[in-house]
Amino acid sequence: MNEAFQALGDPTRREILRLLRKRDMTAGEIAAQFPLARSTLSGHFNTLKHAGLIVAEKSGTSIVYSLNVSALEQTAAAVMELFDVGRNGKRARR
Template identity: 60%
Template sequence: MPIDAVFKALADPTRREILRLLGQRDMTAGEIAAAFDRSPSTISEHLGVLRDAGLVVTERSGTSIVYSLNTAAHEELLAAVMRLLHIGEQVEESRDGSTP
């Protein structure tokens, strides 16, 4: 999972809201678009960014594409952030002259 792509995807409030909605249940692109005051094409672009970042996965159901959270990616993201925070703690400790 490219961490920069994930942070870029999460930087947009609309994409964060899409993730919140998908946390409640799987949804089609049309259902997601109906929850926003945005054009379906704009929501489709947001969904593409989230999919490319690995935050959502898709599954075809008849003629619809159903979006759902990629929970494995969310766990990986949390672990990556925790590693970054741990590195930050080590840097701060070395600046203070203490050792980990």
């Protein structure tokens, strides 16, 4: 969970997730969208994969990345838990 938040802390990584929201893409396709070295993007993929936010699958000579929706759901739930259910009724609803 900690790793997921840290992963989301970088704009490039959030943009990668945004791209994958539309469709699965290969590492090269994703890298082509950024003015960064491929090795740099590869590092971001690794971070996101480690955080469980994306999934990699080999396809021939390429690697296809896709969103792990349930991990993102859990992360959103964790943020909500941070402000929801204040125990003494002070901000119980919403």
